[in-house]
Amino acid sequence: MTQKNKLLLIDGNSVAFRAFFALHQQLERFKNKSGLHTNALYGFHSMIENVLTKEKPTHVLVAFDAGKTTFRNAFFEEYKGGRSKTPSEFSEQMPYLRELLNGFGIKHYELDNYEADDIIGTLSAQANPAEFDVVVVSGDRDLTQLAKENVRVDITVKGVSELKEYTVESIQAEMGISPMQIIDMKGLAGDASDNIPGVTKIGEKTALKLLKEYGSVENIYNHVNEMKKSKMKENLINEKETAFLSKRLATIDQDSPITIKIEDLAYTGPNTEKLIDFYKEMDFKTHLSRLDTTEHDAENEANREAIVYETVTEISPEMFSDKMALYVEMLTDNYHTADIVSISWGNVDHIYVGEPELVLNSKDFQDWAKNPKFSKQVFDAKRTFVVLKRYGIDVENIQFDILLASYILNTKDNSKDLSEVATEHHYFEVASDESVYGKGAKIHLPEDPAVMQDHLARKVKAILVLSAQLEQHLAENNQSELFYDMELPLAMVLAEMEITGIKVDAQRLREMKVEFAERLLAIEKRVYEQAGEEFNLNSPKQLGVILFEKMGYPVIKKTKTGYSTAVDVLEQLRDQAPIVADILEYRQIAKLQSTYIEGLLKVIHGHNGKIHTRYMQTIAQTGRLSSIDPNLQNIPIRLEEGRKIRQAFVPSHKGWKIFASDYSQIELRVLAHISDDEHLKAAFIEGQDIHASTAMRVFGIEKQEDVSSEMRRRAKAVNFGIVYGISDYGLSKNLEISRKEAQNFIDTYFIKYPGVKTYMEEIVREAKDKEYVETLFHRRRYLPDINSRNFNLRSFAERTAMNTPIQGSAADIIKVAMIEMDKRLKEEKLEATMLLQVHDELIFEAPEAEIPILEKLVAEVMENAVDLNVPLKVESDSGDNWYEAK
């Protein structure tokens, strides 16, 4: 027996309206880049997806209301009158609903003078029960009148994702009437939302009672005279006409003059290209990414143009030329250890793919790679450079990097997956790595080598196409210098730093490990005694139960999932709860033990005793670097116990030292520069202690000796607040003062530093206008939420607008310094090597004899990296290990 067809009929307007109100509280969260609200679209999308998966229809239609007036208004002018105006946030979404449906490949239809339910009613009546099961989806319960043998009506319950199914049987069971009698009920009870009057004083309950007795409106009036005298009887008689009118209004037309046939509604699945365009336009990121790796690939695989490439078995010099793209494939992230699985290169005329053994050992390939006369375009220059260096090949003249360029054009566009970056730029000819190799632990080479070869050739093609395109974009955005003079050269400097790595004294770490293990055991024992039981001290959940339930201490703060046991909470309990001192100590040591001692021991390379981090150049939204595997930018320093970890970071040669230089107050100096505030500038030009100076102005103190340490502390917090994009709330929390007091501080600060105030106002205004902010070197950060009507989103964007030019420009400055530093070390033929960058400091190792030279050279380079209207100041130190170089 063949499967019966299934016709899905959706009431477009009503479902969209439900979706709109279901996500109404989050209206401002659902907004695309251009400010269009998308909540109704999002909700509608979820509903469609759910219902398609569940019902697997063979035919689908979404019906829409045609316009304001319908045939019903012809005999009752006020039909659907009195409705409040449709919110503009809703109506602006309706045109895009059609785009969504086109993406899904779903037909939609509207008919002049008729409502969506008339179209649905007519089609459901036309569906032959022998051929079709029909499912109707609406947010309007009136449509339940259409239920019959082969027609089920699903009405949205909460939101739109949950549907309640109405069949003839369920309607009978729930209300005691047949679907057709729902019309009679409306005739009697009316419907306020549609402005159907009904009979005075008769509501749903009374209507049901009457219908159970008489069956229909007609029959009620046949017997109305037999009823005993009552107010209701009077109303019925007086309003007979209204009752019949109401019934007529409530009756869905099952024979409207539609011009479509059920056969036209055959559903053949989505149009992925259109759907992707729609997701992009709406900023539906999750839907987009899901599609990229699944249906999109599947469909594109069929749609993609075949790519021509050559699988090389022998390499010859003619295979290489200037301006070629190069891609080196590895299956895992860490290019310091990953194996190369394949290499591809080429230009628009010819793309080659080869096995790593063959290519890496080829003299022709090596010569080409190392020859600065031949420029190369890549995806991720640093990754490419580092991995080939491991095989003894120094790649020269990497002239373009589409990952770096993408990140500069939009800091959000920074995926490690080439196809994702390509998709962002509307290039769809590359499959995702996930679809080719799988993901997680199951990552593997495809069985058919041709699949990977094809994939790589496509990557090379994408690099070629996108290089040209992105280069153009950079120029349009005035970001060419940022790319060519800063980020690309920096990638090479970072590559060398990573390859050099930093030597770690594993023995020292192991000694600390033993010591910490003993202490942890002792603390644990004390805690269990005080708690009266053993539990997992690392579990905030279990700890919460012990502290706040078993021991009954007051709950100070809650998290989403339970009690907060964070440091600031425990600090407040310190006096009344002797156990917390132990818990805090445990936390501190446990953190050092697991993250730093054990964590670092795990990533020391066996052959050289060094650690090789990876700097992420395209992650941070401000332009800063980040460091992973391990993170060497958060090695403890604030507390002495943790700080000792730094003793394990040592020079890699005997007789060498660790040398460290850091910018003093670089962010406040940057602020002084970009705000051009007279007083802030003066403080730096005069070389004052900046926090003391702020304290003097804010607290009205004449002499610096009169600034108490408490005043300085507060002034320091205000300065931090200024850099972060000040808010009274944040400052009040930080200083543990009231919001009012915090606001007073801020007000006073702005009076004393009017230039800063003007800058803050200007930058926010500018951000609202352009929807992005820029650093000194034209690094951009887009702030789509800056014009949001949602307070939180908008406030966050405003603080970001204030902070990003400051933090980002500081990041720019140290990047310039690093490039110059690298150059100078080579020029001066010094053995000293740059090892690490920690946002505002650079760490080197050098022979002891070079230390005096570095003292001068590093400071000079860092201080003169850029010319601001305040001086930059650098402080340096050196020692036998990182701890000593404070």
Added chain:
DNA sequence: ATGCTCACG
């Protein structure tokens, strides 16, 4: 996978 906590600038 996600949330919490905590390390850094």
Added chain:
DNA sequence: ACGTACGTGAGCATA
């Protein structure tokens, strides 16, 4: 009234 200070990454527990 709203409810957060800016930027990161790692380990652990828990779902």
